[in-house]
Structures are given as structure tokens and as C-alpha cells.
Amino acid sequence: MAKYCFGIDVGGTTVKCGLFENDGTLVDKWEIVTRTENEGENILPDIATAVKSKMQEKGIAKKDVAGIGIGLPGPVRKGVVSVAVNLHWGEKDVEKELGELSGLPVSVGNDANVAALGELWKGGAEGKKNAIVVTLGTGVGGGIIIEGKLVEGSHGAGGEIGHAHVDDDIEIPCNCGNTGCLEQFASATGIARLAREELAAHPEEESAIRGIDKVTAKNVFDAYKEGDVLSARVVEKFAKYLGKALGAFAAVADPEVIVIGGGVSKAGDCLVDVVAKYYKVYAFSACKNTQIALARLGNDAGMYGSARLVLDK
């Protein structure tokens, strides 16, 4: 039985690498630069080199490594990413290419999906088998886990919950081309926009977030915690969109727990409380008491989940 596996989380600027024991113990973690030039041709060779160097450094033989799991920012289906804009990649058979480069078995997943799997393994959904993980960052990502397995989807778009339609009135288009996506209201970017709109709609109202040069979701939540009335309205608006959408997702997947991660989740318990308030209103009766929890692994979730992919294979 192999004792180790690697979990690799590929972002547009850095690649997070983790060496794990197969029980989920993180032995070592480090980062390398994501070299996106020349259509990102160096990314996979760099990863293979990083893995081999670490094995050499630690004196780990090939037979002791179960494989490499890798999370990528794009739709993944059966080991192939169809496009990864941030890596300057078109379609790429990552399972095959990285397998040949490294000589190890490779498992490939979408980055938001594997982050969800990480939270299920060692984070906010630890010990659960059914979970929805929603990641509130620059965008809104997600991962759906049913009976312990990630929902990859037939186009690699399982858990793309940031692009569920939630609003008919907004006229600004989403990055995806549609208009009215959850991401436009529940991402850090969306919350900042809601704040700017609320400030503009009430030009006379005093607020702790007025006058901040580029107001952020963090500014909004910080002010909310201090009792700022205008920020509270922004938070309630955000939470209503998210709680309502989570209710609809729960009517599909009926999870044991809904985990909220990403930068916005640093707001902490007050975020869970306000989202849960709206979730309870809109969720189907059988799902109203579903636990809502904070993610626990932060930026390491993708690394953990990628490693877990290897073991699930």
C-alpha cells in the first residue's frame, strides 16, 4: 500500500503543492509560480519536476506514492480540461500528459469541485457524505458531493452554482455571458457592487463605508459587525440572494451540510447567521434545518481535495 499522495491546486499565478500521507496528514506544502507564457506549456512539466524533486528530497520511492491529484480552473471531464483561460490553455488531456511527465497515476478535477472535496475530507463538512460547498471569492464557485463523490457533471459543469439565474432585473452581464447569475450578487465583487449601489441610492445617509476609495466586501462586513445600518442592508440583500439560491440547490441535492468558503467567508459566524436566516425561509420543509457551516481549510482546500481525488479513484 502506497503511503503518500500529492495534492496540487493550480491557480493563475501560483501552483499550491501538498505532500500528504494517505490518512490526510499534510507532510509538506510549498508553492511554485504558474508560468502561463507560451500557452502555459511549462505548467505541467513544472509540476512534474516539483513532485519528483520533493520525492527525492524526502527519499520517497515511486511505489510509495498513490498518485497526483490536480485541481484546475476550468471544466473537467474524465481527466480532460476543456479550457482554462487563466492558464492560457485550450483543451488538454491533463491526466495523460501529467501521467507521462511524472510516471505517476493522475486524477484531475475542477478547482472549486476539489476544494469542496477537501472540505468534506478534512474541513467544514468533515465526516459528512452529502454536502454543497459554495466558494465566495472574486466569483462564486461550488462543489456538490453526493454519497461521498463529487458531481462532475456531463459537461464538467457540476456545481457551477455561481451561474444559477437569480435575478431578472440586473442589466449588467455576468462574465459568463448570461445576466442575473448568483455570482453577480454573492461574490466579493458582487457585494462591493451592491454596496456602491446602496451608497449611491442614499447619498445623504452616513455610513462607515462611505468615502472608502474602493469599497470591498470586507469593508462591508467589518462595518456590518460594528452596526453600520447601510452596510447591514447590503449584507441582508446579499444574504437573501444566497439563502434563496441555496434553498433551491438543497431541493435538488438535499445535503447534510452547506459549507461556505472563499474570501468572503472570513467574515465568520455573522455570515453564516444571516445566510441561514434567509435559507430557512426559502428551503423546502425537510431541508430547513440543514446545517450551514464555514469552510475550515481556507486556501488549502483545493490541495486537500486534489489529494483526496487520488484516493477516491
Added chain:
Amino acid sequence: MAKYCFGIDVGGTTVKCGLFENDGTLVDKWEIVTRTENEGENILPDIATAVKSKMQEKGIAKKDVAGIGIGLPGPVRKGVVSVAVNLHWGEKDVEKELGELSGLPVSVGNDANVAALGELWKGGAEGKKNAIVVTLGTGVGGGIIIEGKLVEGSHGAGGEIGHAHVDDDIEIPCNCGNTGCLEQFASATGIARLAREELAAHPEEESAIRGIDKVTAKNVFDAYKEGDVLSARVVEKFAKYLGKALGAFAAVADPEVIVIGGGVSKAGDCLVDVVAKYYKVYAFSACKNTQIALARLGNDAGMYGSARLVLDK
């Protein structure tokens, strides 16, 4: 290897029974009355008797029967239904009770869920592994199938998509206690209400459905096919709600096919066309071309799916 299995679909008035060969060939089907008196105490004994009689009639030995699959109108989790109002049941361990009564292995599922599984096995989603099946009847039911397996959910509420919140303005409550559920707009009942509202809002407008005593969804679709303008507005309204909601569900499960069944689906291809039109607008880019198809098994879907449950066990 056992050659046969039974698929039983329990409704509030009749129990549909099917004897299948394990390749999905329907050998015989018949119905018995659902005796709901005395808290439905006779229902399971009646089913056990029906199964035994059929085995005797056909000369089938116990060893040749893989088991009994049974679909029930209520939330099911691990063989136990938590409540089935139409059968006058509270919580009941159906797997255990029917197993003891029949002496055969029993598999239990929710009726809408098993109907979805039936459509996957031998109906509109035949040959697919990932599907959303939505049943438009008196209410709206559903079943989600991921990699060939039904999503039961952690409270037996997987696929309860009729109770996704889709509207903030309606004031009439849904049967579930919430307000604004998909079921209120996309069920036969919901379509009839939309029609009554449209008639009342345009009292001067001529329409083929005006003056009908109790206008039904069928009346609306029949008139729509004949070019009735008012009915077309009702159909478009219904289709927008449903297409939009299916788009959001696809962002969770990313199915290969969405199958529409239930009484309303008898409207045929024109129903698929109008729902697909809105689905394409609201679905995430990767899912926009997901096939939308009609259910093919009609009222037999539950029977087929229940039988399939046995074989999946």
C-alpha cells in the same frame, strides 16, 4: 442468478404492480386497490399477497426473484418512509415490514425518484447516466440521477425540485407551507391558475379557453396549439418559470438530459420546445445544449423504476 423482479408503485388510490425480467422486459402488470383505512395497515400485506399470488400463478420460485422494489409517495431514507400522507402512514420501515411479509429482499424509494429511475432505464433518458426528471402533475416532482444512481438526499428530499423557490410576488401559499414554489407555476394546477389569472386580467380578450367551467392545463395547451393568443401567454409564462428553474438545477447537477413527464407532458413536443427556449436563455453556457426530452413510460415509470431499484441494490 434470479431472473425476475417486481416493481410496485403505490399511489393513494391504486397500487400498480409489475412483474419484470431482469433485463427490463415487462412480463405482466396489474393493479390492486390501495386500502388506506385503519392507517393503511393493509397496504403492505395486500402487496405481499399480490406478489405471492403472481409467483404461484406463473410458477415462479422464490430463488428466481431478485426482490421487490417499491415506490412510495413520501420522503424515503434507507428503506424507511418518514411520512406518507396519502397512504395514512406515519413513519414506517417498509424495507423491513414488506421483507418479512413477502420473504423477499425489498428496495424502497420515493415515487417521483423511482419514476425518474424508470425513465433512465427504459424511458426518455434511456442509456444516459446523468439526468434530471421533472414530473408535472397535480404537483411537481422530480428525480436526480448522478452517474446512474438516484440522489436520495440526506432527508429523503433529493429531487424535491417542485419546492425550489422561484417567485417572490405570489401571495398564495404552496401546499408545503412555503410561498413561491416552482410547483405553484409549473404543475397542472399551477398552469390552470395562471390561465384563470390571465383571463381575469384581460376580461375583454377573446380566447378559446374563456367560458370553460374549470379550465385545465390540457385546455390551455390544446388552445395554444390552435394559436390562441391568450393561452400562448399563459404557456410562455409557465415555460419561463420552468426553463429558468431547470437552468438553475442544471448548474448543480449538469445532466446529459432533462426529461419532462407527468400529465402536463402529454402536450407533447410543443411543451419541450417552449421550455427549451427559456432554458437556453438562463442555463450556464456549458449546459445550454443539454437535451430536453419527453418522458416515455407514462404511468408505468414508477413501476419500472421500482423494479430497477432492486437490481441496483
